Amino acid sequence: MDWDRLRIFHIVAEAGSFTTAAKKLHVSQSAASRQVRALEESLNVVLFNRHARGLVLTQEGEQLFRTAREVMQKLETAEQSLLEAKGAPRGTLVVTTMISFGAVWLTPHLTEFVRRYPEIDLQLNLADEDLDLAKRDADVAIRFHAPHQADLIQRPFAKINHHIYASTDYLKRKGVPKTPEDLDHHDIITYGPTPPEAIKDINWTLTLGAHGRQRRPVLQVNNTYAVLQAIEAGIGMAAIPDYLVSHRKGLVRLLPDIDGPAFETYFVYPQELRGSKRVGLFRDFIFEQVRKAGNIM
Structure with missing residues (x-):
C-alpha cells in the first residue's frame, strides 16, 4: 500500500471534501482526487461515495480510515517523543474538560505553566460532553466521572463540593432561609432540563426539606456557569460548585x-501517552x- 496515498486519503476523509483537503495538502483538487482514485484501484474497492454535498465513506472506506487514523496517531506520538527526548518539552498538548470548570478554574491556573514551558503548544478544548481520548480528540481530560474506557489511565484529581448560594440583592428581596423547609418560599434555579449522567443528584435543592415532594424550579439552565450568572442577576438561589464562587463578591x-x-473528578489520558x-x-x-487551592474546590 502506498503510504503517501494513504496519508492523502486520511486527510480527505477527515476533511470530507477534496477541496478542503487539497488546501491542507497544498496541492490541486484534481491531484488529491487522482491519488485517492489510484488507492481505490490498487485495493479494488470504492472508498468514498461522491455526493454534491461532499464525500461519504463507504464501509470499506470506514475500515481503512480507522486503521489510517491509528497509524497517523502512533506516528505523531512517536514524533513528539523523539522531539521531547532531544531536550526541552515541546509539541501540542490538547486538554479538555467541562466548560464551566475550564473557563472559571482551569484557565486562570495555567499562567505559570505557559510561562514555564513556552515550547509546549497548549490548547484547551472545552465541552460538556466527553471527547474521545482513544481517537485523540484530546490528549488529557479532567472529567467529572470515572472514565468508562478500560484502556485509559486515570487518577483522582479533586473533589468538587456543592453548596447553596444567592446574591445579596435576592436575599434583600426574598429573605434568608433558616431551614431546608424555608426553601418552599424561594425561587430555585437548577441544572436542566436533563441533569448530566455523571451527576444525577445535582438538583438536590428541589427535594431538600421537601418531605417527599419536589419543588418546581423558577429557571433551568444546561450550563453551570450560566447558573452562576442567573444567581448573580438575582433570579433565584442555586446549588453550585464552590470553585465557581471562590473570588465572587455579592454572593452568600x-x-x-x-x-x-x-463529586470526584479524574485526570485521564491514553496509555500510549504514559511516557509523554x-x-x-x-x-x-x-x-x-x-493542592494550593485547598478547600475552595
Whole structure:
C-alpha cells in the first residue's frame, strides 16, 4: 500500500471534501482526487461515495480510515517523543474538560505553566460532553466521572463540593432561609432540563426539606456557569460548585451547615501517552495547583 496515498486519503476523509483537503495538502483538487482514485484501484474497492454535498465513506472506506487514523496517531506520538527526548518539552498538548470548570478554574491556573514551558503548544478544548481520548480528540481530560474506557489511565484529581448560594440583592428581596423547609418560599434555579449522567443528584435543592415532594424550579439552565450568572442577576438561589464562587463578591452561602453531594473528578489520558514528558509536566503542575487551592474546590 502506498503510504503517501494513504496519508492523502486520511486527510480527505477527515476533511470530507477534496477541496478542503487539497488546501491542507497544498496541492490541486484534481491531484488529491487522482491519488485517492489510484488507492481505490490498487485495493479494488470504492472508498468514498461522491455526493454534491461532499464525500461519504463507504464501509470499506470506514475500515481503512480507522486503521489510517491509528497509524497517523502512533506516528505523531512517536514524533513528539523523539522531539521531547532531544531536550526541552515541546509539541501540542490538547486538554479538555467541562466548560464551566475550564473557563472559571482551569484557565486562570495555567499562567505559570505557559510561562514555564513556552515550547509546549497548549490548547484547551472545552465541552460538556466527553471527547474521545482513544481517537485523540484530546490528549488529557479532567472529567467529572470515572472514565468508562478500560484502556485509559486515570487518577483522582479533586473533589468538587456543592453548596447553596444567592446574591445579596435576592436575599434583600426574598429573605434568608433558616431551614431546608424555608426553601418552599424561594425561587430555585437548577441544572436542566436533563441533569448530566455523571451527576444525577445535582438538583438536590428541589427535594431538600421537601418531605417527599419536589419543588418546581423558577429557571433551568444546561450550563453551570450560566447558573452562576442567573444567581448573580438575582433570579433565584442555586446549588453550585464552590470553585465557581471562590473570588465572587455579592454572593452568600446559605444553610451553611448543609453540604450538597461532592463529586470526584479524574485526570485521564491514553496509555500510549504514559511516557509523554508534556503530559507528565502538565499532570504534576495541575495537581500542584489543586493542592494550593485547598478547600475552595
